Amino acid sequence: MIRKISGGVTAAKGFKAACCAAGIKYQGRTDMAMLFSETPCAVAGTFTSNRVKAAPVIWDRDIVESGCPVQAVVVNAGIANAATGKAGLDLCKATAEHTAKVLGIPASAVLLGSTGVIGPNIPLDRISAGVTAMAGTLSDTREAGTAASKAIMTTDTVNKEFAVAFDLPAADGNGTVQVRLGGMSKGSGMIHPNMCTMLGYITTDCAISRDLLVKALRGVVPDTFNMITVDGDTSTNDTLLLLASGLAGNRQISEEDESYSLFREALFSVCRDLAVLMASDGEGATHLLEMRVFHADTKENARTLARSVVGSSLVKAMVYGRDANCGRILCALGYAGPDFDPAVIELTLRGEKESVCFYKDGRVQDFDEEKAAAILAEKEVRFSCDMKMGEAEATAWGCDLTHDYVTINGDYRS
């Protein structure tokens, strides 16, 4: 029913993208991106739970909470515009006003995003010149969307975009129409689940009420973006936005019916795939790390247990070293918080073709070390734990802790 299609933020009808090299911090690469919709869009968003919020987070949250439609998003990489006081907020206002002027829309329809170093100020002249340049090159091609997803990268090694299509009843009652939903995100360091994590922009041409757009986004974030961690550090800038142009021609979704379920499923799949891409591209990562907890007593406990394992420095270093030191996984489950019985749980390493049971009946098993080493050599390392308590389950994603992580973060500013 839900089909993967090529592209990202320009996959859905009505969305254009552009990017440019504004020279804000990086040289010799694009560092600004713009999204634009001729049609005013309903918008839903989630933002960092960090007490220290970057200026663009404060700007966006006010607009998203107002319920007013939006038409543009302007993002820069290199400087985070965080811990910049009044100057940072003034810059947001000036950027939005300039964007509004060149695009012929209200300033309240302009959302902003920044990522990079905390502290420095962004030069307004460069941001403004970038906005003017991008307004003249907006395009609805797949290539424009991809270029935008590259312009917002910082320590990311790959750009992240993903899109799906699905069919919904047509507005005119004649059969079905194709609806698209696609997005891009960036994030590699300072990644830890709390609300959303990172910058993420998702567009859809689905006609859907704002209330349900918000509900759908809030519903999928806890099991997607909030289930990844790279380093346990929740950023000051985390922003996830979902814009709906309504141009697909479907009968508007205004209740929690089958169409809503399909839309939510599509949104879940885009959010999950972007989230897993981010975990897999964690700073310095050589492995994706997945932990699935099932038969837990509650959903929240399943999430907490799974996140504790992918967040453990010792588990992460063990995956890097391809060392089946499974006591560390057990240890990370044990200090996560939720109660469970160590005498009954079962812990398994799951490879592409084979599995190894590490721990059951209250003790570490005599497992085949060679088989375990072969599975740990796979690019994606998956563990699962049967808690034998109930019916809840959750999956968390992270990456290994490597020498490169230390190198990257020992000298990020320069």
Next chain:
Amino acid sequence: MIRKISGGVTAAKGFKAACCAAGIKYQGRTDMAMLFSETPCAVAGTFTSNRVKAAPVIWDRDIVESGCPVQAVVVNAGIANAATGKAGLDLCKATAEHTAKVLGIPASAVLLGSTGVIGPNIPLDRISAGVTAMAGTLSDTREAGTAASKAIMTTDTVNKEFAVAFDLPAADGNGTVQVRLGGMSKGSGMIHPNMCTMLGYITTDCAISRDLLVKALRGVVPDTFNMITVDGDTSTNDTLLLLASGLAGNRQISEEDESYSLFREALFSVCRDLAVLMASDGEGATHLLEMRVFHADTKENARTLARSVVGSSLVKAMVYGRDANCGRILCALGYAGPDFDPAVIELTLRGEKESVCFYKDGRVQDFDEEKAAAILAEKEVRFSCDMKMGEAEATAWGCDLTHDYVTINGDYRS
């Protein structure tokens, strides 16, 4: 009033120590230690909060909670006796019974401790042979205490012991007598504050009621051992024991008077110094990292904020790289949980001689990068944050995140 003296667990009257090379996992080094007191001792202890508890933790907790006096502690390094099921508990019982037999004391007076790899079983024959050998070489010399502190090391690079002396009113009413309190601890990886963290053994010859011994230990742990972190992983084996022989000849402390305050202060100083030594010897560490939070609204919030900073991978990597990327400290305060106003707090880097204010008035300051770099080159890197809310304060200690940490933990078992 409180004087640092040389030695560790044998500094207090009545305590003997021994160690041996039992070949449990390591070769060519000592790996077992024993403490012994002819006089039955009152004992207080705190243990890991991990749901997965090692067998010796379960054994010790039962004895400590029973309130019965103890006389011996037997510790091994190399294998943790955790996740070993019934076999692990049986081993504890057999070890205690053998120790009781060779020392001529009840098995219920024998405490146990293990540290090392989770999963494997400890060979009973080697443990028993080690116990027999150590029972014949017990000594109350300073050297015996130091040798014991070396025998319990795993990835530690230095042994950790510390002792103090202070004066209390004599039991016979004639002036004062000298009371001693000393301890040893080990811990370098899988170190994160929750209850105590690591193995720690403290002895004193102070005459003090068991209730006040327990109260004093519980009182000092939250601001000492629970304020350090190396990697955020709370071990399955954490154990801190405090044994009091009562042989100093002081008038027994049985109420919270001046003598109790002095004893508590001495205990605090030994616990803090052992804790800071552990943080400073964190796996792969090249710097001690200290974060002091003051003028916080509550003690618990001050602790949470300080621990968040020393636990942040990005802050730890920044200290390793000697990069004054202070936005990361602000970020770690922001996601810690407690509420505060980012517009008023002040963040400072404190060197031996000079200080640099990084952040105030809601924004990162233009600070002297060269001066900051010089301070960050010091062995002990100290930050402080004035929350401007109230009168509470707390200090947390950690270490930097280095290439060696990844190397050590990518291949710990082999």
